[in-house]
Amino acid sequence: MANVVITGSTKGIGRGLATEFLSRGHNVVISGRTQASIDEALTAIGRQRGRITSLPCDVSSFEQQQALWDKAIAEFGSVDIWINNAGLARTIWPILETPVDQIEAMLHTNMRGTIFGSRIAATGMAAAGSGKIFNILGGGSDGEYFPGIAIYGTTKRGLDYFCTALAKETRDTGVIIGRVRPGMIVTDAVIREARENRDNFEKSRKMINKLVDQVETVSPYLVDQMLAFDKSGGKIRWLTGGKIGMRMLKGLFVQRPDQFERFGL
Numbered sequence: 001m002a003n004v005v006i007t008g009s010t011k012g013i014g015r016g017l018a019t020e021f022l023s024r025g026h027n028v029v030i031s032g033r034t035q036a037s038i039d040e041a042l043t044a045i046g047r048q049r050g051r052i053t054s055l056p057c058d059v060s061s062f063e064q065q066q067a068l069w070d071k072a073i074a075e076f077g078s079v080d081i082w083i084n085n086a087g088l089a090r091t092i093w094p095i096l097e098t099p100v101d102q103i104e105a106m107l108h109t110n111m112r113g114t115i116f117g118s119r120i121a122a123t124g125m126a127a128a129g130s131g132k133i134f135n136i137l138g139g140g141s142d143g144e145y146f147p148g149i150a151i152y153g154t155t156k157r158g159l160d161y162f163c164t165a166l167a168k169e170t171r172d173t174g175v176i177i178g179r180v181r182p183g184m185i186v187t188d189a190v191i192r193e194a195r196e197n198r199d200n201f202e203k204s205r206k207m208i209n210k211l212v213d214q215v216e217t218v219s220p221y222l223v224d225q226m227l228a229f230d231k232s233g234g235k236i237r238w239l240t241g242g243k244i245g246m247r248m249l250k251g252l253f254v255q256r257p258d259q260f261e262r263f264g265l
Helices: 012-023 035-045 062-076 100-128 150-169 188-196 198-211 215-228 241-251
Strands: 003-006 027-032 052-056 081-084 131-136 175-181 235-237
Touching: 003 012, 003 062, 012 027, 012 035, 012 215, 027 035, 027 062, 035 052, 052 062, 062 100, 081 100, 100 131, 100 150, 100 175, 131 150, 150 175, 175 215, 188 198, 198 241, 215 235
Parallel strands: 003 027, 003 081, 027 052, 081 131, 131 175, 175 235
Antiparallel strands: none
16 A cells, blocks of 8 residues: 655546545545645545545645645655646747746746655655655657647656656665656646637647547556556656557547547537
8 A cells, every 4th residue: 555645636637646546545645726626626536445635735835845745744654656747738829929927837837846846755755765756747758849838848858857867866765766658638728728729729639639548548557557666767658659650550440539529629
């Protein structure tokens, strides 16, 4: 049984991971920016085998993430897995048109949040002699460019480097660092951006539909991989090159069910 902390876990893949860990009997601390979002998540997750606790947390605040760690220790006695999942993606503008406040929000949430969370968790786990930290990466983390993701992709590319550095600097501490590339998942954020830029979404809908997956499809695989993960600095990847190739080939003969229809798109 593992004690797990997941930032940004009131919705999307974060909530999916929390639900999956809990269903297997692990203990989980969920967090979100507001108590209202936490209350909604607790209702959606419902009663599970594992114990669940929660705390509001703005990940751009070092003090609030430290409080999240302290909450986990107070409730469960230790932290075995810390997942830096909280992130913000605004992908409807080119660089020169991205509002400054949105640039700042992505930098603060994605980079400050992950670096602060990793530092806090690595410090505590090193003192205990063991633990796993997983940083959720995304589009752009491998250096590939797609229109609209420049700022978001830059944060994720930087975090890929950060994971490499952190793994090297903690290699003698018993702390294991992993990077997670969950693929293209249909989340509230994806639906929001599709609605905000409907014309652009419709232009690429057919292609995107071949590659996206639902939270409930990806979460069990990621949890399996996290629990078994033992190579610091390595990666967990859902949407591999082979899987992309097979889907594209299959798409020539079989039309995949629309992954967005259930969300009213």
